[in-house]
Amino acid sequence: xxxxxxxxxxxxxxxxxxxxxxxxxxxxxxxxxxxxxxxxxxxxxxxxxxxxxxxxxxxxxxxxxxxxxxxxxxxxxxxxxxxxxxxxxxxxxxxxxxxxxxxxxxxxxxxxxxxxxxxxxxxxxxxxxxxxx
Amino acid sequence: xxxxxxxxxxxxxxxxxxxxxxxxxxxxxxxxxxxxxxxxxxxxxxxxxxxxxxxxxxxxxxxxxx
Numbered sequence: 001x002x003x004x005x006x007x008x009x010x011x012x013x014x015x016x017x018x019x020x021x022x023x024x025x026x027x028x029x030x031x032x033x034x035x036x037x038x039x040x041x042x043x044x045x046x047x048x049x050x051x052x053x054x055x056x057x058x059x060x061x062x063x064x065x066x067x068x069x070x071x072x073x074x075x076x077x078x079x080x081x082x083x084x085x086x087x088x089x090x091x092x093x094x095x096x097x098x099x100x101x102x103x104x105x106x107x108x109x110x111x112x113x114x115x116x117x118x119x120x121x122x123x124x125x126x127x128x129x130x131x132x133x
Numbered sequence: 134x135x136x137x138x139x140x141x142x143x144x145x146x147x148x149x150x151x152x153x154x155x156x157x158x159x160x161x162x163x164x165x166x167x168x169x170x171x172x173x174x175x176x177x178x179x180x181x182x183x184x185x186x187x188x189x190x191x192x193x194x195x196x197x198x199x
Contacts, residue, residue, distance in 0.1 A: 066159035069174050129161075 007072050009063045018058035025051030049111040056118035074128045082121035086113055136193045139167045141185040156180040 029048045031037050039047075064071050090106070090113065098104045108116075142152055149163045156163075156177060165171035173181070182189045 064159075068158040068162050069177060070158065070162040070165060070171050073171075 007075070009067065010058070010061050012063050012065055014058055014062040018055045018062060021051060021055040021058065025055060049115065052115055053111060053118070056115065056122075060118065060121060071129070074125055077128060078121045078125040081124045082117040085120045086117040089113070089116070134172050134193055134199055135169065135196050136166060138163070138181065138192060141187065141192065142167075145185065147184075152181075152184065155184050 025048055028051065029044075032039060032044060093106045093108060094104050097107065138152075142149070147155075149160045149167075153160045153163045157180070158177065162171065162173075166173055178189045178193060182192055185192060
């Protein structure tokens with residue numbers, strides 16, 4: 001029984017593809033600013049958000065150079081932390097909007113919520129990884 | 134949980150890196166175990182006991198907080 005083999009993750013070289021996609025998404029997001037191309041604003045945002053989400057998902061599912069039981073434990077801790085953060089922010093956001101704007105609605109969409117959960121996951125994972133090493 | 138990994142490693146004159154290679158984990162994992170920040174799985178504890186030719190009970194022991 002090897003815990004690092006129980007969790008099926010992508011090989012380490014997928015990290016390169018994830019970073020390439022991240023860079024491509026950032027460059028794409030700059031195109032309208034440079035007035036090189038005109039895209040419908042909504043479609044542009046959708047492409048950018050999809051690009052970030054795909055890159056983050058690839059990064060989150062890619063093995064470390066040395067993946068072992070400790071990194072898997074840190075992944076599980078960070079994933080559960082990100083999930084709890086997502087649920088808590090989903091519940092509290094309309095309440096905060098009610099206090100600030102007076103409207104009991106959530107202004108953040110699903111994609112934004114997922115991106116913020118990924119950001120939380122990466123921050124937690126790298127803090128735990130370097131704090132405990 | 135307390136452990137004697139650092140002491141046994143010094144007796145065997147092993148670096149964290151070489152011990153990590155022998156048991157198939159990262160150097161950071163060995164470091165975390167030595168500092169009692171991470172409790173290894175049974176599999177890893179048995180691998181460490183094989184390297185040091187000591188029983189798991191000789192390498193690891195429970196402390197008051199466990």
